[in-house]
Amino acid sequence: MKKDSREKVIAVQKIQDYLFHKITFFFASLVLLFLIGIIITLVIAALPTFKEFGFGFFISDDWDIVNKKFGILISVYGTLVTAFIALLIAVPISFGIAIFLTEICPPMLKRFLGTAIELLAAVPSIIYGMFGLFVFAPFYGSYIQPFLQSTIGKIPFVGVIVSGPMNGIGMLCAGIILSFMIIPFIASVMRDVIEIVPLVIKESAYGIGCTTWEVVTKIVIPYGKNGIIGGIMLGLGRALGETMAVTFVIGNAQKIKLSLFAPGASISSTLANQFGEAEPGLHYSSLFALGLGLFIITFVVLTAAKLMLRNMEKKEGVKS
Amino acid sequence: MMDLAIYKRRKTKNIIGLFLSNFAMLLGIAALLSILFVLFYNGFAAIDFNFFVNSTPAAGSPNGGLANAIIGSLMIVGITTLLSTPAGILAGIYLSEYSGGNIFGSITRFISDIMLSAPSIVIGLFVYAVYVSKVRHYSGYAGAFALSLIAIPVILRTTENMLRLIPVQLREAAFALGAPKWKVSINIVLRAARNGVLTGLLLAIARVSGETAPLLFTALSNQYFTSSLNKPTANLPVVIYQFALSPYKNWISLAWGGALLITLTVLLLNIIARVFLKENKTA
Numbered sequence: 001m002k003k004d005s006r007e008k009v010i011a012v013q014k015i016q017d018y019l020f021h022k023i024t025f026f027f028a029s030l031v032l033l034f035l036i037g038i039i040i041t042l043v044i045a046a047l048p049t050f051k052e053f054g055f056g057f058f059i060s061d062d063w064d065i066v067n068k069k070f071g072i073l074i075s076v077y078g079t080l081v082t083a084f085i086a087l088l089i090a091v092p093i094s095f096g097i098a099i100f101l102t103e104i105c106p107p108m109l110k111r112f113l114g115t116a117i118e119l120l121a122a123v124p125s126i127i128y129g130m131f132g133l134f135v136f137a138p139f140y141g142s143y144i145q146p147f148l149q150s151t152i153g154k155i156p157f158v159g160v161i162v163s164g165p166m167n168g169i170g171m172l173c174a175g176i177i178l179s180f181m182i183i184p185f186i187a188s189v190m191r192d193v194i195e196i197v198p199l200v201i202k203e204s205a206y207g208i209g210c211t212t213w214e215v216v217t218k219i220v221i222p223y224g225k226n227g228i229i230g231g232i233m234l235g236l237g238r239a240l241g242e243t244m245a246v247t248f249v250i251g252n253a254q255k256i257k258l259s260l261f262a263p264g265a266s267i268s269s270t271l272a273n274q275f276g277e278a279e280p281g282l283h284y285s286s287l288f289a290l291g292l293g294l295f296i297i298t299f300v301v302l303t304a305a306k307l308m309l310r311n312m313e314k315k316e317g318v319k320s
Numbered sequence: 321m322m323d324l325a326i327y328k329r330r331k332t333k334n335i336i337g338l339f340l341s342n343f344a345m346l347l348g349i350a351a352l353l354s355i356l357f358v359l360f361y362n363g364f365a366a367i368d369f370n371f372f373v374n375s376t377p378a379a380g381s382p383n384g385g386l387a388n389a390i391i392g393s394l395m396i397v398g399i400t401t402l403l404s405t406p407a408g409i410l411a412g413i414y415l416s417e418y419s420g421g422n423i424f425g426s427i428t429r430f431i432s433d434i435m436l437s438a439p440s441i442v443i444g445l446f447v448y449a450v451y452v453s454k455v456r457h458y459s460g461y462a463g464a465f466a467l468s469l470i471a472i473p474v475i476l477r478t479t480e481n482m483l484r485l486i487p488v489q490l491r492e493a494a495f496a497l498g499a500p501k502w503k504v505s506i507n508i509v510l511r512a513a514r515n516g517v518l519t520g521l522l523l524a525i526a527r528v529s530g531e532t533a534p535l536l537f538t539a540l541s542n543q544y545f546t547s548s549l550n551k552p553t554a555n556l557p558v559v560i561y562q563f564a565l566s567p568y569k570n571w572i573s574l575a576w577g578g579a580l581l582i583t584l585t586v587l588l589l590n591i592i593a594r595v596f597l598k599e600n601k602t603a
């Protein structure tokens with residue numbers, strides 16, 4: 001009698017365990033299903049465009065809604081240029097912040113200042129957009145743009161990148177705003193990289209008389225090279241896909257201009273601006289094709305970032 | 321003599337390098353402070369009693385508030401939390417307790433790390449294609465669905481990381497008493513890691529509260545109050561976006577008010593999450 005009930009309990013628990021295993025497995029597989037779903041959905045929705053333009057879609061700089069001629073180049077150009085500007089500004093600043101937090105900062109302030117930088121990443125992107133449009137753009141238009149034009153603008157050939165009217169918005173402005181959005185991400189990875197460098201190595205360098213700057217540039221950077229590149233790629237991935245901040249300040253013009261002062265369009269800003277009004281048909285499916293392009297680009301960049309950072313985690317594992 | 325010159329040069333280099341690092345830090349802090357200052361300066365004036373009780377005004381008409389958008393946002397984020405919390409936590413339990421070293425586990429981990437940073441506007445496109453275009457109208461549910469896709473990877477990864485911190489001995493002790501695995505996972509491991517898991521939840525809520533791009537094509541917005549999420553639903557981020565780019569002075573002012581409200585909420589959630597995590601670590 002007693003033995004029977006015990007076996008019953010065991011049987012019930014076995015079923016429960018089996019179900020629990022399958023349920024948690026189901027939810028874990030959701031992530032994969034969604035990824036596959038996203039790619040398939042975008043491909044299907046973009047099919048009419050690929051059928052109409054074929055490979056030409058990827059090398060055409062048309063974006064003509066009236067005559068129904070579409071190509072991906074304008075938006076990709078804007079996306080890459082703004083992201084590149086953002087990296088150019090964000091990488092040195094993030095590096096400085098990481099050095100400050102690990103090597104210079106008094107321990108008392110470390111937690112406080114570290115949190116402040118991380119909060120910069122928490123500010124919603126639409127706030128960056130508003131800040132960029134209403135506060136930064138006027139300042140940029142009346143001080144930074146004239147300054148750049150009177151310095152870089154005087155150099156032959158190179159000067160063309162800062163030519164044109166100075167009205168505050170444009171690709172350079174979008175790049176600058178973007179840079180401040182990705183600084184916290186890059187800085188926090190760089191900080192982790194610097195912190196996993198074994199103390200012995202750093203102390204040896206200090207011991208033979210290296211300055212802090214030399215320790216950082218000649219010991220820490222070579223040691224954590226992969227991690228640092230991974231962090232930069234992570235920032236790049238963020239910058240490529242950022243929507244709201246860019247849409248506010250890029251100017252939204254479907255043109256490729258050499259000047260960084262000129263308005264442009266990124267993939268995400270084109271989507272945010274045009275998707276709401278797009279009629280079903282070529283325009284609509286071309287926007288999906290843009291989205292697919294963006295997803296693939298960021299996927300590749302983020303995968304590369306993850307792989308480089310994984311090497312770093314392995315190193316950390318060896319250390320501990 | 322020669323040595324002294326080298327020594328001097330190295331020292332100058334060091335000072336310049338460290339000075340630039342200080343400057344970079346200053347720039348970062350200045351960016352945060354100036355954003356907060358501008359938000360308070362422009363947003364505080366817009367927030368009064370009407371801000372919380374009136375609905376969004378029509379074009380050109382004075383007054384009005386953001387009541388419908390605030391309620392809409394709360395509802396959408398609420399549904400998102402209800403959808404993504406169990407999904408994220410259960411998936412996290414799988415990765416930490418069951419996956420071991422199997423390939424499926426590593427792939428899921430990898431993909432969810434990438435989804436963490438994937439462009440949110442593409443998620444909006446996806447939900448539009450599979451949901452909005454099928455039912456032929458924008459809806460709050462579609463918005464919550466899109467936000468859940470962003471929240472799940474956040475919850476999943478923090479849950480997994482927190483569960484992994486729990487010592488194996490704790491699990492073994494429970495197994496030795498004859499507890500089945502599901503009871504050990506939920507009543508022992510998950511309970512021991514609850515502060516950390518809660519941190520992940522708060523961070524996920526903070527993250528989705530400010531997301532605008534995925535809501536543009538899903539929840540859209542609504543000028544009026546609606547209690548049904550099956551219709552286009554007003555929500556703070558999209559209203560801020562539309563109002564900020566409008567030519568009307570009172571709309572722009574309301575947008576600043578909404579921006580202040582949303583930023584303070586998000587930053588507060590982040591700070592609370594950090595406090596939780598700290599307590600967890602010291603415990």
